[in-house]
Amino acid sequence: MWRIEAPRLIAGLAGFVRDVGLAEDLAQDALVSALEQWPDEGVPSNPGAWLMAVGKRRAIDRLRRGKVLERKQEELGRDLEMRQQEGGSELDAALDDGIEDDLLRLVFTTCHPMLSTEARVALTLRMLGGLTTGEIARAFLVSESTVAQRIVRAKRTLAEADVPFEVPGNEELPERLSSVLEVIYLVFNEGYAATAGDDWMRPALCEEALRLGRVLAELAPQESEVHGLVALMEIQASRSRARVGPSGEPVLLLDQDRARWDWLLIGRGLAALERAEALGGAVGPYALQAAIAACHARARTAAETDWARIAALYGALARLSPSPVVELNRAVAVGMASGPAAGLELVDRLTSEPALAAYHLLPSVRGDLLEKLGRLDEARAEYERAMSLTQNEAQRRLLTERVAACAAG
Amino acid sequence: MRVMVLVKATKESEAGEMPNQELLSEMGKFNEELVKAGVMLAGEGLHPSSKGARVEFSGAQRSVTDGPFAETKELVAGFWLWQVRSMDEAIEWAKRCPNPMEGGGVLEIRPVFEAEDFGDEFTPELREQEQRLRAEIADREQ
Numbered sequence: 001m002w003r004i005e006a007p008r009l010i011a012g013l014a015g016f017v018r019d020v021g022l023a024e025d026l027a028q029d030a031l032v033s034a035l036e037q038w039p040d041e042g043v044p045s046n047p048g049a050w051l052m053a054v055g056k057r058r059a060i061d062r063l064r065r066g067k068v069l070e071r072k073q074e075e076l077g078r079d080l081e082m083r084q085q086e087g088g089s090e091l092d093a094a095l096d097d098g099i100e101d102d103l104l105r106l107v108f109t110t111c112h113p114m115l116s117t118e119a120r121v122a123l124t125l126r127m128l129g130g131l132t133t134g135e136i137a138r139a140f141l142v143s144e145s146t147v148a149q150r151i152v153r154a155k156r157t158l159a160e161a162d163v164p165f166e167v168p169g170n171e172e173l174p175e176r177l178s179s180v181l182e183v184i185y186l187v188f189n190e191g192y193a194a195t196a197g198d199d200w201m202r203p204a205l206c207e208e209a210l211r212l213g214r215v216l217a218e219l220a221p222q223e224s225e226v227h228g229l230v231a232l233m234e235i236q237a238s239r240s241r242a243r244v245g246p247s248g249e250p251v252l253l254l255d256q257d258r259a260r261w262d263w264l265l266i267g268r269g270l271a272a273l274e275r276a277e278a279l280g281g282a283v284g285p286y287a288l289q290a291a292i293a294a295c296h297a298r299a300r301t302a303a304e305t306d307w308a309r310i311a312a313l314y315g316a317l318a319r320l321s322p323s324p325v326v327e328l329n330r331a332v333a334v335g336m337a338s339g340p341a342a343g344l345e346l347v348d349r350l351t352s353e354p355a356l357a358a359y360h361l362l363p364s365v366r367g368d369l370l371e372k373l374g375r376l377d378e379a380r381a382e383y384e385r386a387m388s389l390t391q392n393e394a395q396r397r398l399l400t401e402r403v404a405a406c407a408a409g
Numbered sequence: 410m411r412v413m414v415l416v417k418a419t420k421e422s423e424a425g426e427m428p429n430q431e432l433l434s435e436m437g438k439f440n441e442e443l444v445k446a447g448v449m450l451a452g453e454g455l456h457p458s459s460k461g462a463r464v465e466f467s468g469a470q471r472s473v474t475d476g477p478f479a480e481t482k483e484l485v486a487g488f489w490l491w492q493v494r495s496m497d498e499a500i501e502w503a504k505r506c507p508n509p510m511e512g513g514g515v516l517e518i519r520p521v522f523e524a525e526d527f528g529d530e531f532t533p534e535l536r537e538q539e540q541r542l543r544a545e546i547a548d549r550e551q
Contacts, residue, residue: 211446
């Protein structure tokens with residue numbers, strides 16, 4: 001019940017009192033009342049409306065008690081007057097619409113860039129996901145008191161800075177939206193990185209992030225990057241069953257059994273990507289990454305992968321945010337699309353890149369291309385260099401095999 | 410977790426009677442709520458079993474029987490696939506569904522098997538590569 005009602009309740013109350021921290025306290029109070037009264041009086045026919053009414057009564061009590069909040073009381077008075085002027089069912093409809101807006105305001109507030117990333121994540125999962133402090137702590141492998149502290153501090157920061165409870169204006173919107181998307185994607189990745197021995201709350205973060213993404217896509221349907229992020233997460237999540245082998249070893253994308261992919265999620269991901277594209281082209285970083293993921297998802301076998309398109313998409317991504325890592329990915333795609341010589345040409349331009357000097361994937365990609373070109377001695381040297389740069393056991397094993405293959409070759 | 414919510418058939422649904430306008434619109438509102446909450450993954454209504462068929466297996470034999478099928482209460486008239494956090498949440502949502510049948514409807518909630526989705530895992534190359542990439546993109550966006 002709490003998880004269904006919490007986000008709407010907190011959002012609605014925050015819209016009422018214009019203070020997210022206070023709104024959450026009020027929501028908690030309302031819940032306590034519900035737990036006290038419902039067992040005796042029965043569950044009301046509309047639990048959400050009941051909680052909201054109790055929360056608002058508490059809000060008015062508190063504001064009357066606190067002299068500090070005179071200004072807010074003034075605002076509140078105006079608000080009440082306005083709402084009283086509206087009539088019966090129209091009022092319901094207005095409140096309903098209002099909630100959607102309040103939810104969107106709440107997302108922008110809990111993901112405010114003035115907060116640290118950890119604080120944004122904790123606050124968002126707490127208020128929009130309805131997770132408990134304990135659940136967040138277990139998911140992120142930190143103590144409950146750490147999370148509680150982060151939340152308290154975040155609320156204080158927002159209150160002290162008097163951060164307005166609003167959807168940012170056009171000028172601010174791109175930056176603020178990217179902060180929201182970053183938080184959701186970070187939650188997703190945290191869940192994606194979970195391992196078998198972990199508490200189940202960790203992998204569940206993927207589901208939380210997907211849900212937040214899907215909710216956001218309904219709240220801000222006109223934002224193409226929101227759909228891009230949803231598409232990226234749906235498609236990545238579709239591979240979760242296939243990316244780990246029977247004894248827990250990682251299975252690389254091209255080696256995965258595509259029958260084990262979740263085709264429902266792929267369908268949803270492709271649909272989300274279409275929405276992103278329809279809203280002015282897949283031109284943001286999330287939509288571009290989703291488009292790359294979609295190329296893999298559309299190929300029924302690894303051999304059918306449209307590498308030329310992937311190479312072009314990496315090119316677009318590199319223009320958007322130039323980075324040697326993106327460039328290396330592009331080289332891999334070009335190598336698959338136009339042959340190893342073309343890929344090698346691109347990789348060779350990266351060998352003097354300081355950012356990649358200690359990056360084991362550079363020699364391993366270069367080794368792979370050299371091996372395909374039959375330059376086995378050079379390939380072996382590159383694999384050996386890659387081995388010296390990675391700490392990862394599975395990768396070392398893989399590289400050892402390839403060194404041996406070159407030596408035998 | 411995911412659950413499949415099965416809408417059980419009734420005499421009326423098996424007779425092909427369509428839900429009335431009011432129910433359709435209430436159901437539409439309920440579905441909208443499910444979507445807005447990020448719960449709805451899929452959902453469809455099914456034609457009566459008279460339009461269906463069964464393929465039955467017996468060893469190597471396959472035999473086909475056309476509908477309709479007799480045991481009305483065991484039949485399914487529609488389904489949803491929901492993403493929820495727990496059975497409790499699924500039950501709470503199911504209770505909020507308008508009565509799906511004019512007589513008396515039944516919703517059956519069944520958790521979907523989630524095969525060992527998350528096995529013990531090293532960091533695969535591509536994954537690490539992707540993460541770096543993302544980190545860089547994030548850096549640039551800040």
